[in-house]
């Protein structure tokens with residue numbers, strides 16, 4: 001039974017935001033690209049009819065990538081709807097009836113985490129959890145303890161191999177490509193260590209603000225929204241040891257090992273910022289001290305990485321939308337041509353958003369008599385970001401029982417262990433102007449290991 005395909009897809013929270021932005025487009029994509037042909041049952045408490053849910057699906061697709069008439073027709077044919085309260089056992093009895101002959105349903109919990117325990121229990125009591133898979137969304141808990149509690153709750157009804165924890169960064173083609181590029185080429189591994197690398201920087205910049213997500217965001221903040229999960233996944237893929245063996249857990253084992261070697265954060269390795277105007281966003285508390293920007297310095301206590309600082313900064317209302325990692329190489333033991341070379345000159349830059357690219361920073365000689373050079377970036381490769389959108393890939397994988405691109409409880413706990421000491425108001429929050437690179441204090445954090453390398457967008461020169 002372990003790897004058999006799911007035979008029905010249930011998504012709870014069918015009328016909500018996640019379904020609207022991600023799940024309907026993913027389902028249409030799966031039908032169009034993979035011939036997905038299973039009953040799809042939406043569950044929500046909205047007092048809606050099935051026709052209303054179909055209208056919502058159409059509106060979702062119009063707003064996110066467009067309606068494919070054939071695939072959409074199939075989607076509406078497969079779609080069913082159960083309307084009811086998540087606390088009411090009748091809702092789940094009705095769901096069980098809708099599931100009919102299905103033996104291996106996949107339940108996607110696109111609902112607030114506060115409902116997970118109730119829903120998991122009701123799924124179990126109604127017979128909907130037998131042999132079923134369950135998909136949950138980050139954040140997995142609010143700190144290490146609540147993450148453990150959530151895991152205990154889910155494990156009461158679902159064994160670990162049937163729990164799929166979505167971190168959509170893992171479903172991104174460019175993030176997969178970092179892993180591939182590192183381990184499918186022989187030239188990187190010999191230099192991928194403290195002997196050759198001076199520092200690593202990761203920037204996740206978003207030009208937009210919190211917009212209509214004020215209520216959610218104000219309970220989370222940048223550290224828990226994107227660093228504890230997406231950014232630490234990227235760190236682990238960039239710095240993990242090569243996986244060995246063919247097991248689907250080989251990569252996850254190496255990641256877990258790496259994350260366990262990261263030193264927990266201390267207040268002096270964190271700078272938090274909040275953009276001017278954030279407190280006026282609907283849903284945000286008037287005196288909120290939640291951060292919309294965070295910069296951190298990490299250390300990995302391993303032979304490979306001892307002494308190499310890893311910097312991450314992530315924020316909203318920054319000058320551009322771009323996620324990239326810059327690996328800075330050490331300079332030669334002496335500058336043969338007696339030049340003063342700017343820091344960051346020798347580097348590799350891997351961009352994962354808005355497209356995938358790899359650039360190699362090197363010096364080349366300026367034509368003329370003098371042995372003097374300048375920095376250039378060799379554009380090794382550029383390609384579009386997502387051949388298959390992350391949610392489509394991940395939903396398809398969950399249905400097939402492929403766990404590789406999902407987080408695992410020990411990885412989640414290792415990530416919490418890193419950020420736990422600085423969760424909440426442990427450090428001050430500094431204001432920054434929209435359209436800038438966060439508060440001045442972030443520059444002080446990187447200090448002599450910097451400066452931060454700001455992404456260079458199309459048409460600009462580094």
Ligand code: BG6
Pocket residue numbers: 206225226353
């Ligand atoms: C989500 C966060 O997990 O990731 C958002 O909640 C963030 O705040 C988003 O904007 C970024 O994802 P992507 O795929 O647009 O880089």
